[in-house]
Amino acid sequence: MKRIVFFVCFAxxxxxxxxxxxxxxxxxxxxxxxxxxxxxxxxxxxxxAPYENARMPQxxxxxxxxRFSNMILSRNTYITVYGTYKVASxxxxxxxxxxxxxxxxxxxxxxxxxxxxxxxxxxxxxYPTKTDYEGLIIxxxxxxxxVKVPYGNPFEVSKNNVADSIK
Numbered sequence: 521m522k523r524i525v526f527f528v529c530f531a532x533x534x535x536x537x538x539x540x541x542x543x544x545x546x547x548x549x550x551x552x553x554x555x556x557x558x559x560x561x562x563x564x565x566x567x568x569a570p571y572e573n574a575r576m577p578q579x580x581x582x583x584x585x586x587r588f589s590n591m592i593l594s595r596n597t598y599i600t601v602y603g604t605y606k607v608a609s610x611x612x613x614x615x616x617x618x619x620x621x622x623x624x625x626x627x628x629x630x631x632x633x634x635x636x637x638x639x640x641x642x643x644x645x646x647y648p649t650k651t652d653y654e655g656l657i658i659x660x661x662x663x664x665x666x667v668k669v670p671y672g673n674p675f676e677v678s679k680n681n682v683a684d685s686i687k
Contacts, residue, residue, distance in 0.1 A: 548584060552582050553581075554581050554669040555581075555582065555643055555668055556575050557580070557666055560664050562662055575667065578590065587604055587605070588602065588604070588605045589602040590602070600622045601619070601621070603615055603616050603619070604618070611635060612634065614631065615633070634647070642665060642666065643665075643668070645666065646663045648660070648661055649661075649662050
């Protein structure tokens with residue numbers, strides 16, 4: 521009996537020691553912000569705009585109240601999709617689309633995506649797409665790379681830079 525109790529205690533301590541505490545589990549605040557699309561690839565196609573300096577005019581706004589929306593900036597600004605989201609796990613991000621203006625087949629659609637936060641600056645989303653906007657079956661995987669839009673004043677000039685440029 522003593523051996524069984526000892527074994528159970530030893531196993532419990534061993535398993536508690538094996539718990540990996542070095543991995544950071546993302547929380548909603550890690551996702552909150554404005555993200556700009558900087559790369560997209562589809563099965564069998566080359567990556568579109570794979571670099572940060574070739575950003576696309578598409579934005580994902582993720583709010584701390586559990587809501588998201590996607591926008592495209594062109595001559596005008598359009599909200600293309602909106603709904604709610606949740607961070608389901610370390611590698612899963614779920615968007616529940618309430619309305620999609622670009623693909624009406626996605627109205628009231630639950631989009632389960634694999635996600636990866638990279639250095640707190642990039643968000644990689646991967647998901648399967650089964651049909652296009654006309655309902656044609658395409659069955660392809662989409663990878664999107666988003667970069668977090670920084671906060672700040674791009675027009676702000678520091679006093680040191682002004683002084684240096686005058687000399």
